[in-house]
Amino acid sequence: MNEIALxxxxxxxxxxxxxxxxxxxxxxxxxxxxxxxxxxLWAVHELGIDKDRLxxxxxxxxxxxxxxxxxxxxxxxxxxxxLAFATGLxxxxxxxxxxxxxxxxxxxxxxxxxxxxxxxxNLDLTCLLLNNEVYGMTxxxxxxxxxxxxxxxxxxAGNREPTFDACKLAEGAGASFxxxxxxxxxxxxxxxxxxxxxxxxxxxxxxxxDCTEIFGRKNALGNSPEMVLRQxxxxxxxxxxxxxxxxxxxxxxxxxxxxxxxxxxYRELYDAMTAAARRD
Amino acid sequence: MTDGLRxxxxxxxxxxxxxxxxxxxxAGYPITPSSEIAEWMAAELPRVEGVFIQMEDEIASMAxxxxxxxxxxxxxxxxxxxxxxxxxxxxxxxxMVEAPCVVVDVMRGGPSTGMPTRPxxxxxxxxxxxxHGDHPIVVLAPHTVAExxxxxxxxxxLAERLRLPVVLLYDETLGHLVETVATEPPPPEAVVERRxxxxxxxAYRPYAAGEDLIPAMARPGDGYRAHTTGLTHDERGFPxxxxxxxxxxxxxxxxxxxxxxxxxxxxxxxxxxxxDVLIVAVGITARAARAAVRELRRTGVKAGLFRPVTLxxxxxxxxxxxxxxxxxxxxxxxxxxxxxxxxxxxAPDGVRVRGLPRYDGEPVAPxxxxxxxxxxxx
Numbered sequence: 001m002n003e004i005a006l007x008x009x010x011x012x013x014x015x016x017x018x019x020x021x022x023x024x025x026x027x028x029x030x031x032x033x034x035x036x037x038x039x040x041l042w043a044v045h046e047l048g049i050d051k052d053r054l055x056x057x058x059x060x061x062x063x064x065x066x067x068x069x070x071x072x073x074x075x076x077x078x079x080x081x082x083l084a085f086a087t088g089l090x091x092x093x094x095x096x097x098x099x100x101x102x103x104x105x106x107x108x109x110x111x112x113x114x115x116x117x118x119x120x121x122n123l124d125l126t127c128l129l130l131n132n133e134v135y136g137m138t139x140x141x142x143x144x145x146x147x148x149x150x151x152x153x154x155x156x157a158g159n160r161e162p163t164f165d166a167c168k169l170a171e172g173a174g175a176s177f178x179x180x181x182x183x184x185x186x187x188x189x190x191x192x193x194x195x196x197x198x199x200x201x202x203x204x205x206x207x208x209x210d211c212t213e214i215f216g217r218k219n220a221l222g223n224s225p226e227m228v229l230r231q232x233x234x235x236x237x238x239x240x241x242x243x244x245x246x247x248x249x250x251x252x253x254x255x256x257x258x259x260x261x262x263x264x265x266y267r268e269l270y271d272a273m274t275a276a277a278r279r280d
Numbered sequence: 281m282t283d284g285l286r287x288x289x290x291x292x293x294x295x296x297x298x299x300x301x302x303x304x305x306x307a308g309y310p311i312t313p314s315s316e317i318a319e320w321m322a323a324e325l326p327r328v329e330g331v332f333i334q335m336e337d338e339i340a341s342m343a344x345x346x347x348x349x350x351x352x353x354x355x356x357x358x359x360x361x362x363x364x365x366x367x368x369x370x371x372x373x374x375x376m377v378e379a380p381c382v383v384v385d386v387m388r389g390g391p392s393t394g395m396p397t398r399p400x401x402x403x404x405x406x407x408x409x410x411x412h413g414d415h416p417i418v419v420l421a422p423h424t425v426a427e428x429x430x431x432x433x434x435x436x437x438l439a440e441r442l443r444l445p446v447v448l449l450y451d452e453t454l455g456h457l458v459e460t461v462a463t464e465p466p467p468p469e470a471v472v473e474r475r476x477x478x479x480x481x482x483a484y485r486p487y488a489a490g491e492d493l494i495p496a497m498a499r500p501g502d503g504y505r506a507h508t509t510g511l512t513h514d515e516r517g518f519p520x521x522x523x524x525x526x527x528x529x530x531x532x533x534x535x536x537x538x539x540x541x542x543x544x545x546x547x548x549x550x551x552x553x554x555x556d557v558l559i560v561a562v563g564i565t566a567r568a569a570r571a572a573v574r575e576l577r578r579t580g581v582k583a584g585l586f587r588p589v590t591l592x593x594x595x596x597x598x599x600x601x602x603x604x605x606x607x608x609x610x611x612x613x614x615x616x617x618x619x620x621x622x623x624x625x626x627a628p629d630g631v632r633v634r635g636l637p638r639y640d641g642e643p644v645a646p647x648x649x650x651x652x653x654x655x656x657x658x
Contacts, residue, residue: 019507021518022518051505052501052502052503052505053500053501055500057347067507068507068509068518068519071505072505073498073500073501073504073505073506074505074506074507074508075347075350075507075508075509076507076508076509076510076511077343077346077347077370077373077510078343078369078370078373078510081339081340081343081369081370084335084336084339084340084341084343084344084347085343085344085346085347085370086347087307087333087335087340087343087344087347088305088307088333088343088344088345088346088347088348088349088351088355089347089348089350089351089500090347090351091305091331091333091344091347091348091351092305092331092347092348092349092351092352092353092355093351093352093500093501095501096351096500096501113336113337113340114336114340114343116336117335117336117340270331274326274329277326277327278326278327
């Protein structure tokens with residue numbers, strides 16, 4: 001994953017994958033989600049996926065709004081339910097590449113149960129969880145991934161709850177592909193997403209993103225470039241081992257691919273079992 | 281199976297009716313007294329190359345149904361009261377994005393966990409108003425096992441024709457009652473297929489409709505690359521808060537019911553033309569009412585039955601005409617008085633309306649209806 005292919009950047013024109021009539025977009029200045037979307041569409045481009053056969057399903061929240069900007073078959077569904085919706089869509093239409101975009105609130109709080117079971121089932125979906133530590137859309141409330149001590153509108157004295165490690169959850173629930181990257185290095189994130197989408201089975205990718213306007217401002221974390229650079233201090237790629245200094249980000253996060261397993265894919269198993277039943 | 285007759289419980293008839301209607305996707309979650317529908321679908325769907333999945337909860341199963349529907353499959357889920365409460369979120373989404381699907385609610389005693397194995401008609405109003413916001417919905421209320429089979433087929437036809445979720449509502453008694461059913465393949469006109477968009481992409485507007493108010497759907501993969509959102513949207517499918525566009529969307533969604541009333545409404549009447557006392561009842565209670573009408577007529581009381589098979593939208597016109605000649609109306613139901621509210625709203629001036637509620641987990645008996653009717657006109 002340390003190989004960073006920059007060459008294809010020349011040929012990747014993000015506008016070919018966007019609904020330009022939807023612009024200007026509604027994300028705040030400095031929001032990390034645009035970088036994540038760029039990495040995703042770049043990965044789609046490199047994989048040569050036909051836009052007509054691409055489905056992007058998203059839930060509610062800032063991350064949930066991203067699907068509307070993608071020039072594909074897009075579904076902006078109910079809060080926390082994009083994985084459940086995508087399960088039905090993919091089962092009905094195995095010919096589509098189905099990518100789910102969710103956030104830390106959408107995917108880990110209200111939609112946590114669906115995430116667990118999507119990991120367990122191993123249906124061929126790719127899930128991007130954009131983690132910006134906060135409910136941005138509703139004005140900056142505490143989320144399951146808000147770091148310790150951070151201020152939000154619902155933790156006026158600082159957050160006291162432990163944070164959620166989404167990747168460990170996904171691994172524990174049985175996901176056959178689990179990885180994490182940050183918006184700091186878009187090409188690296190793109191490479192991870194490319195591998196996740198190409199993986200047969202359920203792929204889970206957590207993207208460390210930043211909410212500058214609300215979370216950053218509330219916690220005096222600086223402007224957008226400063227926040228993105230701050231990610232660097234928190235990142236601990238497994239391959240770096242102990243070569244980095246102790247990070248000063250409250251929750252140091254390893255990056256890279258954590259799980260890559262070949263497991264039977266749900267629909268293929270279902271088809272094989274039901275074909276056997278039909279013969280009986 | 282073409283020779284037809286089988287002894288089946290209501291829930292089995294529902295599953296077989298769904299498959300006969302072309303349902304090829306079922307997502308559900310176990311709940312008494314509807315679980316047999318899931319069990320039948322799990323066994324039967326693979327035979328017709330359909331897909332069954334048991335999801336992690338009721339919310340997920342409704343979401344998966346909408347996903348499969350927008351992917352192009354006829355899709356269904358089934359539940360009972362506690363699960364029906366959880367379905368409401370994505371039922372509202374299905375209404376907003378106009379995803380055809382069928383939701384079965386096999387009613388049990390409530391509120392809350394209530395009585396899982398006892399019958400009730402406590403969800404008549406929830407079926408109409410369970411999800412938030414102004415919305416259209418169609419609710420069908422069969423009263424025999426045979427009718428569960430045919431109304432399930434009709435539910436799919438209406439869902440596809442109207443691009444709307446259709447609720448099939450019956451109680452625990454009917455779900456578990458075994459009767460003889462003719463499980464013949466439905467006639468071609470009873471099965472409605474999806475109307476897919478066929479115009480060039482540049483000319484396609486996902487939520488633009490003609491006179492019938494029903495837009496053609498974009499099938500993923502056909503090149504339309506449409507956007508689907510639960511946010512209030514314009515004809516292109518993109519979010520809007522522009523008052524004129526908001527009003528246009530809601531006018532069209534709500535207008536579907538009136539525009540297609542003749543197609544949606546179904547009513548059965550028994551000796552209603554000259555009835556002094558008109559009994560209005562749905563589902564299993566209508567069977568007790570039918571017996572009561574027979575007994576009342578035998579003893580000289582001019583009684584009749586008005587049975588809405590389509591419960592919502594309530595067949596208002598048919599009911600008003602029928603009620604004009606009545607002196608009194610009796611509304612027996614297995615709840616604390618829900619249908620009676622609609623009847624009070626619609627009854628002509630001067631016609632007495634009385635409810636006959638029962639909510640102790642027992643069905644309303646014919647004797648009770650006979651006694652109440654005699655008291656009303658006696």
